[in-house]
Amino acid sequence: MNLHPSMLAVLGAVALASACGGDSSGPSPLSACGAPAPQLSLVVAQYVSLDPVLDSGCVTFAANSSTDTAEYLVLAQSAGGAPAFSAPFDLASGTASRSTTLPSVASARADARGPVSVTFDAHLRNIGQTGRYPQFPLGAPPAGSAGPRPAPAGPPTFGSGRTFEVCSNLSCSTLANVGATVRAVGAHIAIYVDTLAPGGGLDSVDYDALKQVFDTLLYPLDTATFGAVSDIDANTVVTVLMSNTVNQLVSNARCVSSGYVAGFFFPGDLDPVFAPQFNNGEVFYSIVADPGGTLSCAHSTSAVKSVMPVTFTHEFQHMINFVAHVRTRGGDSEEGWLDEGLSKYAEEIAGRAFLPGDPASFSQFAIGSVYDAYQYLLDPVSSPLLIPADTGTLAEVGASWLFTRYIVDQFGGTLPRQLVQTAQRGAANVSAQTGQPFAQTVSRWGLANWVSDLPGFAAPTELQYSSWDFRTTFGSLHTQDAANFPRAYPLVPLVASANSVSLSGTLWSGSGEYVRVVVAPGEAAFTLHLSANGTTPISTAIVPRLNVVRIR
Numbered sequence: 373m374n375l376h377p378s379m380l381a382v383l384g385a386v387a388l389a390s391a392c393g394g395d396s397s398g399p400s401p402l403s404a405c406g407a408p409a410p411q412l413s414l415v416v417a418q419y420v421s422l423d424p425v426l427d428s429g430c431v432t433f434a435a436n437s438s439t440d441t442a443e444y445l446v447l448a449q450s451a452g453g454a455p456a457f458s459a460p461f462d463l464a465s466g467t468a469s470r471s472t473t474l475p476s477v478a479s480a481r482a483d484a485r486g487p488v489s490v491t492f493d494a495h496l497r498n499i500g501q502t503g504r505y506p507q508f509p510l511g512a513p514p515a516g517s518a519g520p521r522p523a524p525a526g527p528p529t530f531g532s533g534r535t536f537e538v539c540s541n542l543s544c545s546t547l548a549n550v551g552a553t554v555r556a557v558g559a560h561i562a563i564y565v566d567t568l569a570p571g572g573g574l575d576s577v578d579y580d581a582l583k584q585v586f587d588t589l590l591y592p593l594d595t596a597t598f599g600a601v602s603d604i605d606a607n608t609v610v611t612v613l614m615s616n617t618v619n620q621l622v623s624n625a626r627c628v629s630s631g632y633v634a635g636f637f638f639p640g641d642l643d644p645v646f647a648p649q650f651n652n653g654e655v656f657y658s659i660v661a662d663p664g665g666t667l668s669c670a671h672s673t674s675a676v677k678s679v680m681p682v683t684f685t686h687e688f689q690h691m692i693n694f695v696a697h698v699r700t701r702g703g704d705s706e707e708g709w710l711d712e713g714l715s716k717y718a719e720e721i722a723g724r725a726f727l728p729g730d731p732a733s734f735s736q737f738a739i740g741s742v743y744d745a746y747q748y749l750l751d752p753v754s755s756p757l758l759i760p761a762d763t764g765t766l767a768e769v770g771a772s773w774l775f776t777r778y779i780v781d782q783f784g785g786t787l788p789r790q791l792v793q794t795a796q797r798g799a800a801n802v803s804a805q806t807g808q809p810f811a812q813t814v815s816r817w818g819l820a821n822w823v824s825d826l827p828g829f830a831a832p833t834e835l836q837y838s839s840w841d842f843r844t845t846f847g848s849l850h851t852q853d854a855a856n857f858p859r860a861y862p863l864v865p866l867v868a869s870a871n872s873v874s875l876s877g878t879l880w881s882g883s884g885e886y887v888r889v890v891v892a893p894g895e896a897a898f899t900l901h902l903s904a905n906g907t908t909p910i911s912t913a914i915v916p917r918l919n920v921v922r923i924r
Contacts, residue, residue, distance in 0.1 A: 405430035409899050412920065414444070417830055419921035421451075421815040425912055429902040431920075433870070435895065442891040443923040445865065447818050448875065448902055449884030451811035452799055452915030455709065456760035458880045459911035460904050463887070463918075465873040487766060488622055488630040492542050493690075494764035497708040499544065500639030500694055505646050506545055527609045528554045528562050536564075536651050538617040539638060547650075548617045555579040558587035562609040566616045566660055573661030574614075574673055582680060586612065589725060590685045594692060594718055597785075598792045601688070602642060602695045605653030610691075612684070614660045619667035627669035634659055635683035637691045644699055656687050682719055682737050689718040689792075696792050706791075707798035709759040713772030714788055716741045717780065720773070744770030746846060749821060749862035757814065757882025758799070771882065778817045779806060781838040815919045818884050822863055829923060870898040876905075879914055888923070 409430035412420065422431055436442045448463045499505060528534070533553045540548035552564035556579040563579050574582075591610065595601065601610065622632045635658040640650040647653075661676040662668070690711060697705050705711070723737030748755050748770035755767040757775055780787050783806050790805040799810040806813060816834050823831040825841045842861070849857040865886035866875065875885050891898070902918045903910050910916045 405899065405901060409901075411897075414920065414922040416922050416924055417832060419819060419832065419835065419919065421812065422918040422920070424902045424910055424916050424918055429910060429918070430899055431918065432897055432899045433889075433891070435897045436891045436893060439893045441893060441924065444889045444891070445819065445822055445921050445923055446873075446887050446889055446900065447815075447822075447884045447917075447919040448879065448887075449815060449818050449917045449919055450756075450879040450881050450914035451814040451818075451917045453758065453881040453913050455707065455756065455758040455798075455881055457758075457914050458756075458878050459914045459916075460876070461879045461885070461902065461910055461916070462876040462904065462906050463873060463885070463900060463902050464875070464906065465868075465871050465898055465900055488542070488626065489633050490764045490766060490769055492621070492633050493636065493712070494708055494759065495543065496636055496638060497690070497705065497711055500643070500698075500705045501708075503643065503646065505640040505643070505649070506547055527557055527607050528564075530554050530557055533567070534564070536613055536615070536655070538613070538615050538657060539621070539636075540617055542621055542633075544638065550613070550615045550617055552613055552615065556583040557609070558583045560591040560609055561586040561612055562607070563612045563614065565614045568616055569614065569660040570616075570662045570664060570666045572663045572673075574676065578673060578677060582612075582677065585681050586684060590681060590688065590722055593722060593725060594685055594688045597718070597721060597788050598689055598692045598714070599696055599789055601654055601692050602699055603654065604642065604647065604699075607653065610654045610656060610688070611651075612656050612658060614658045616660055616662075616667050618657050618659045619662055619671065622668055624665065624669050632659070632669060632671075634679045635687055637687040637694075639690075639694050639698075639705065642691070642694055642699060644702075654691060656684055656691070658683065678736055681722070682740065685718045685722045685737070686715040689715040693792050697795065697797070701795040703795040704797060706801070707758075708764070709757060709768070709772050710776070710791065710798055710801065712759065712764070712769055713776035714791065716744070716769060716773035717776045717788060720777070741770070741773045742845065742849070743856070745774045745842075746770065746849075746857060746862050748774065750859070752818075752821070752863065753877060753879065753883050753885040755883060756880035758880075774821065775814075775817055775882075777839065778820060778837055779813060781836070782806075782813075782816075782834065811915050811917060814882055815917050819919055819921050822865065822886060823921060823923070826923070835921070870895055873900060879916070881914060884919075 405428050409432040410427050411434065412431050413434040448461055531554060533551060536550045536552060537547040538550045540546045551567045553567055554562055555565045556563040561583055563583055618633060635656060637656055640646050641653060641655050658680055659671055659676060661673045662671045664670065693706050693711050693714065697703050719737050720741050723734040726733035744766045747767040755771055757771045759768045787805060791801055794801060796804045802813060803810045820835045820837060823829060824836045825843045846857060846862060847860045850860045865888045867888045867890065870889055870891045873887060873889060875887055877885060
C-alpha cells in the first residue's frame with residue numbers, strides 16, 4: 373500500500389466528528405407506468421426507498437404548493453445482487469431533456485497509491501476462497517525447501533534462522549525459498565529478516581521499535597476488535613518476514629507507474645488442508661528496506677518504518693478473518709469486499725489510537741482509507757460496493773471502507789467482531805449481524821454519503837456517519853492538496869428541474885447515480901420512472917432501488 377509522500381502530512385489537520393448522463397429517446401417514460409404511479413409527499417428530512425419492481429418503476433411527486441423552492445436528492449441504486457452483477461438503467465421524468473451537469477474533475481494522481489497492491493490483495497483473498505494455491509503434491513514442499521518442520525515449543529530465539537516459501541510473482545503461481553534470521557522477538561511478534569537483505573537498511577533499534585508497536589498496539593487492538601488468531605505452529609507468536617522477494621514482486625518500472633506491494637498475508641499458510649505444503653503458520657510478509665533500489669524501486673528506512681505498521685494491521689485482520697471463517701468454523705473465507713472493508717477499518721482505528729496527541733501518526737494510518745473513499749465518491753456509479761472476485765480498484769476499496777465505517781457507526785463498535793466471528797459471509801453476514809435487510813442498509817448508506825453532514829440540513833440519525841465530518845475532512849484536504857483532492861467534496865450530484873431528469877448508464881452491485889431535483893414554487897406534480905431503457909423493467913438481479921430524501 374504505497375502512500376504518496378505529500379499525503380502523509382495533510383490528514384492530521386482535518387476534523388473528525390468524534391475526535392476533535394445522456395439524452396432520453398423513444399416513448400415518454402410515463403407511457404410505461406400503466407396505472408397511476410404511487411404518490412409521494414415528503415416533508416424536509418423525510419426519505420423513502422422504493423422498489424421499482426413493485427410499482428412499474430414510477431413514482432409521482434406532489435406539487436410544490438409553497439412559495440419556496442423544493443429540492444429532492446434522488447439516488448438510483450443497486451442495493452445488492454452478487455459481486456460483478458450489473459444492469460442498464462434509465463431514470464427520466466415525463467418530459468425529459470438533457471440534465472444539467474457540472475464540469476467533470478480528473479481523478480487524483482495515479483501515483484498517490486498504487487493499484488498493483490489492491491489487485492494483489494484481492495487475488496490473495498480470492499485464492500483463499502477457491503483454494504487455488506500453487507500446486508504441489510499434498511505434503512510435499514517445493515523442491516529445495518527446508519522440508520517439514522517440527523512444531524516448535526515456543527517462540528524463536530534471537531539470531532536463529534529458518535527457511536520460508538514466499539510468493540515470487542503476483543499470481544503466487546511460484547514460490548521462492550527464503551532464508552531469514554530472527555532480528556526481534558516480542559510477546560506476540562517475531563521479526564525475521566532475509567539473510568540477503570540489501571545493506572543500509574533497518575538496524576536493531578528500528579526492528580525493536582517495529583516490534584514494540586506491533587506488540588503493544590496493533591496486535592492487541594486487532595485481536596480485541598476482530599478476535600483471536602490461531603497458533604498452528606505452536607510458536608506463540610505471529611511471524612513477520614521481511615524479504616527481498618516481496619520487493620521483487622514488482623519491477624522498478626511497474627513500481628513507478630503502479631505502486632508496489634508493501635506486504636501481504638498468504639492464506640495457504642493457514643489453510644486446514646494445504647498449510648503443510650507452505651509455511652504452516654501465522655506469517656505476515658513485508659518488503660525490506662532498500663535505499664539503493666537494488667531489488668526494485670528504492671524504499672528508504674523511514675518509508676519502510678512508516679508503511680509496515682499500516683500494512684501489518686490491515687493484513688492481520690485478513691489473517692484473523694480467515695482463521696475465524698475457515699479454520700475455526702470450517703466454512704468459506706469472507707467475501708473480498710467485506711474482508712477488505714474490515715481491513716481498511718483496522719487501519720483507521722489503529723490511527724485513532726494515536727489521537728489526540730499524535731495527529732501525524734493518525735494521518736499515517738488513516739490517509740489511505742480517506743483517499744480511497746474520495747476516489748469512490750468522485751464517481752460512485754462506476755464502482756461496485758460488492759467488488760468482483762480477484763479484482764479491485766482504489767475506488768472500490770474506498771466504497772468498502774465507507775460502508776464498513778457507516779455500519780459500525782450505526783450498529784456499534786462490537787459489530788466488526790460479530791462480522792468476523794461467524795460462518796456467515798457477505799451481504800447475508802451484514803444482514804444477520806445488523807438485523808436489517810441488506811438492501812435497506814445499502815440504501816441508507818447511499819443517502820448518507822451526501823446528506824450526513826450537509827450544511828443547513830438535519831439528516832436523520834440513520835443517514836449519518838457519527839465518526840467523520842467528511843465535508844470538513846475533504847474540504848481541508850482540498851485546501852492543502854488540491855492536486856490529489858481536486859474538489860472540496862467529491863460527490864457532486866447532477867442537477868435537474870422536475871421535468872428534465874434524464875440519467876442513463878449501468879448500475880453495478882451496490883453502486884448508484886445521484887441527481888438533485890429542484891422544484892420551483894407552484895410547480896405541478898411530476899413523475900419519475902426508473903427502468904432499464906425507458907420501456908423495459910430494470911433487472912431485479914441488482915436489487916434496484918429508487919431512494920429519495922427531501923432536502924428543502
